[in-house]
Amino acid sequence: MSLTNASPADAARAAKSASHVLATLSAEARNDALTAIHAGLTAARDEILAANARDLELARQAAADGKLSASLVSRLDLGKTGKWEDMLKGILDVRDLEDPVGRVTLRTKLDDGLELERVTCPIGVLLIIFEARPEVIANIAALAVKSGNAAILKGGKESTESFVAISTAISNALSQTQVPNDAIQLVTTRESIPQLLALDRDIDLVIPRGSNELVRYIKENTKIPVLGHADGLCSIYLTASADAKLAADVVVDAKTSYPAACNSVETLLVQESALTTVFPAVASALAAKGVELRCDAASKAALFPEITNIKDATPEDYNTEFLSLTLAVKTVPDLSAAIAHINTHGSHHTEAILTADQAEAERFMSAVDASGAYWNASTRFADGMRYGFGTEVGISTNKIHSRGPVGLEGLMIYKYKIRGQGHVSAVYGEGEGKKRFKHERLAV
Amino acid sequence: MSLTNASPADAARAAKSASHVLATLSAEARNDALTAIHAGLTAARDEILAANARDLELARQAAADGKLSASLVSRLDLGKTGKWEDMLKGILDVRDLEDPVGRVTLRTKLDDGLELERVTCPIGVLLIIFEARPEVIANIAALAVKSGNAAILKGGKESTESFVAISTAISNALSQTQVPNDAIQLVTTRESIPQLLALDRDIDLVIPRGSNELVRYIKENTKIPVLGHADGLCSIYLTASADAKLAADVVVDAKTSYPAACNSVETLLVQESALTTVFPAVASALAAKGVELRCDAASKAALFPEITNIKDATPEDYNTEFLSLTLAVKTVPDLSAAIAHINTHGSHHTEAILTADQAEAERFMSAVDASGAYWNASTRFADGMRYGFGTEVGISTNKIHSRGPVGLEGLMIYKYKIRGQGHVSAVYGEGEGKKRFKHERLAV
Numbered sequence: 110m111s112l113t114n115a116s117p118a119d120a121a122r123a124a125k126s127a128s129h130v131l132a133t134l135s136a137e138a139r140n141d142a143l144t145a146i147h148a149g150l151t152a153a154r155d156e157i158l159a160a161n162a163r164d165l166e167l168a169r170q171a172a173a174d175g176k177l178s179a180s181l182v183s184r185l186d187l188g189k190t191g192k193w194e195d196m197l198k199g200i201l202d203v204r205d206l207e208d209p210v211g212r213v214t215l216r217t218k219l220d221d222g223l224e225l226e227r228v229t230c231p232i233g234v235l236l237i238i239f240e241a242r243p244e245v246i247a248n249i250a251a252l253a254v255k256s257g258n259a260a261i262l263k264g265g266k267e268s269t270e271s272f273v274a275i276s277t278a279i280s281n282a283l284s285q286t287q288v289p290n291d292a293i294q295l296v297t298t299r300e301s302i303p304q305l306l307a308l309d310r311d312i313d314l315v316i317p318r319g320s321n322e323l324v325r326y327i328k329e330n331t332k333i334p335v336l337g338h339a340d341g342l343c344s345i346y347l348t349a350s351a352d353a354k355l356a357a358d359v360v361v362d363a364k365t366s367y368p369a370a371c372n373s374v375e376t377l378l379v380q381e382s383a384l385t386t387v388f389p390a391v392a393s394a395l396a397a398k399g400v401e402l403r404c405d406a407a408s409k410a411a412l413f414p415e416i417t418n419i420k421d422a423t424p425e426d427y428n429t430e431f432l433s434l435t436l437a438v439k440t441v442p443d444l445s446a447a448i449a450h451i452n453t454h455g456s457h458h459t460e461a462i463l464t465a466d467q468a469e470a471e472r473f474m475s476a477v478d479a480s481g482a483y484w485n486a487s488t489r490f491a492d493g494m495r496y497g498f499g500t501e502v503g504i505s506t507n508k509i510h511s512r513g514p515v516g517l518e519g520l521m522i523y524k525y526k527i528r529g530q531g532h533v534s535a536v537y538g539e540g541e542g543k544k545r546f547k548h549e550r551l552a553v
Numbered sequence: 554m555s556l557t558n559a560s561p562a563d564a565a566r567a568a569k570s571a572s573h574v575l576a577t578l579s580a581e582a583r584n585d586a587l588t589a590i591h592a593g594l595t596a597a598r599d600e601i602l603a604a605n606a607r608d609l610e611l612a613r614q615a616a617a618d619g620k621l622s623a624s625l626v627s628r629l630d631l632g633k634t635g636k637w638e639d640m641l642k643g644i645l646d647v648r649d650l651e652d653p654v655g656r657v658t659l660r661t662k663l664d665d666g667l668e669l670e671r672v673t674c675p676i677g678v679l680l681i682i683f684e685a686r687p688e689v690i691a692n693i694a695a696l697a698v699k700s701g702n703a704a705i706l707k708g709g710k711e712s713t714e715s716f717v718a719i720s721t722a723i724s725n726a727l728s729q730t731q732v733p734n735d736a737i738q739l740v741t742t743r744e745s746i747p748q749l750l751a752l753d754r755d756i757d758l759v760i761p762r763g764s765n766e767l768v769r770y771i772k773e774n775t776k777i778p779v780l781g782h783a784d785g786l787c788s789i790y791l792t793a794s795a796d797a798k799l800a801a802d803v804v805v806d807a808k809t810s811y812p813a814a815c816n817s818v819e820t821l822l823v824q825e826s827a828l829t830t831v832f833p834a835v836a837s838a839l840a841a842k843g844v845e846l847r848c849d850a851a852s853k854a855a856l857f858p859e860i861t862n863i864k865d866a867t868p869e870d871y872n873t874e875f876l877s878l879t880l881a882v883k884t885v886p887d888l889s890a891a892i893a894h895i896n897t898h899g900s901h902h903t904e905a906i907l908t909a910d911q912a913e914a915e916r917f918m919s920a921v922d923a924s925g926a927y928w929n930a931s932t933r934f935a936d937g938m939r940y941g942f943g944t945e946v947g948i949s950t951n952k953i954h955s956r957g958p959v960g961l962e963g964l965m966i967y968k969y970k971i972r973g974q975g976h977v978s979a980v981y982g983e984g985e986g987k988k989r990f991k992h993e994r995l996a997v
Contacts, residue, residue, distance in 0.1 A: 129892070219941065480968055495663065
């Protein structure tokens, strides 16, 4: 890793060159580099925590002056119980994942002696823009090295001292390995962001990790593909056939287990015929957890006068990611209306249906236009660790490449290799005297 | 299909709605629609060819006035031997391909009664912008219906009458099927292109089919992902160990079998030690086919005075897609220099090495940053039909989603389904009393 003073354009070009070397390293060489990073960070623990303490000191002053939120200060703190250890363990966890590079996903015999192979390979150069958490830098460096991608990292200014200390340790560690120094670069000036976002020739993918505003800014200001999501407007459709206890448990988990998460539920769609049967128990359970409901007239009437923590929903509430203990509630006549509502108002993140009817559940899961479609389970399961991917780059609501929680696989593309013996194309065709392709699918 | 007079925004919104219905149709329903399109076009043959004759008449006049190229007029002609039949056969070919929708590509048991599944599904709404060839409209409509994607089609103005006649026939045919009428829409006004390119909320992918200029214009004027390539600057690296006859055959095929194709070779890199051994035979074979060589000093000296059809190469020649019987030649000391040249000057399309040394070939194929990397085979094999994909949407030089020749698979994304029994997330974790995920990989 290098802490670059180069211009963004030079940094990106150097990263691209390094990516071409990194792409050809063996799994062993890349894993050795991860072992070296782990050892280097372990040895530099004191310097890094001291640097982090300086960042924290400044941040606490800024918070006291009302210029920074307390939650940001908390996210900065590498000294919190377990955080340092988790960061280090994360590097070895990534190292021990299955190698994503060089996996053959298709093999076809085109003709005698002429074989086509599709092989996974790294994308190239990633630009990662993130906010406060300093441990992300180690996590991302590990993911990049493991996947054979070069990375340019831009962290938030509040963590600058921590970033520099961590990147110095990583840089020293990598200099003992086959990974080129320019493969991981740290950029510290905020002014560099617009310049980096313009470098669509050398940077292949942008991964923002931070607030909705950060992601939205990036998506609107670059032609480089962006992997991520700005919004997480998840809905649950509660049907009349759902078990009341099951429904209350799932909706309470989806709303209250981490309200600020992107996979928390923001809109509850209630089937009209469930209003006076299943819905009141769900609403009571939510009220007991302090959730404020924003109801349409029909759902409000169904609860009156038992539940009092209710406001009238405005149209905007059905387009709002509250990220708090607030839930919009809307009555719909049937499955089609629920699907139509989700496909109009949702953010293509994660949607759930609560029903005892399998056919209805399958129709819902097939029809909602979202990266996750669940039956009788909480939307909060939308997460790379929970899916068993070992690590997570982010959650994508894109319609191409990667969707939903993205693990190492999302950092890969493929290339086609052909091995021939001097084969030429002109002899193949449909006409007389022309050869035909064999197109035999081979085992991979 | 509808021939839309709606505004681009309304057309795109209607296509998005239709895509949600199309995505849930069974393979049988989609295949039935393709059978209906085939029958409808067959029945409307005379009207369509008459409309095409009117387009041709105007185009021939424009060509006579010097306003249109003769090759464009030729591409317009649906009456050319075999073209109509190929167009109709193409629809049935697409119908008979394996269904790309609903394929399960991952199954994981997260916990008892809680199962994760990754399933292929359509991307949503495609915008296809193409130039003269009227048969493309039938081809694209077939691909869209088969893959469950809605499509907005914008064809070149020279084929307007043909497009309208074909789309009317397709529209009548689809009205007898379960495919919603708005799923395939034809837009005829050129002014609509910038408006459509701005609709990144409703349009998920743009596929341009036409000249480099068209693709470049589209890439520069939209934030919607674009699948395709502007340039095809393919190289071949000729090493000293290559068999002279094999090398001459491959290079001649790659340069001369269809010089205007994107997968034709544009730069020949010659290993220094091959200059006086293998290279002269290759150069003679090219000269015999009328190929003009643009040589650096060393390669020119190696041919002098035997071959006369040689010009001095300028630096720009190594960045030029000639699309004609012209080939840039450059001498390089070794494999690393050849790889570095390709990764700097290439367009990430298709590159080949000619060598008898397997280790060298494997290193080349692993290191060149291109969608196709070939050993002892012509670059002209880079083609969806030749790869055995049955059909081709285009050839992508993108670094994400799809790369190389793109078949139906490139029009698909996936979603994650979870089937639970009321599972909530909060009970899982690392702490005491928390449940652990099982993460058992299941057969797909």
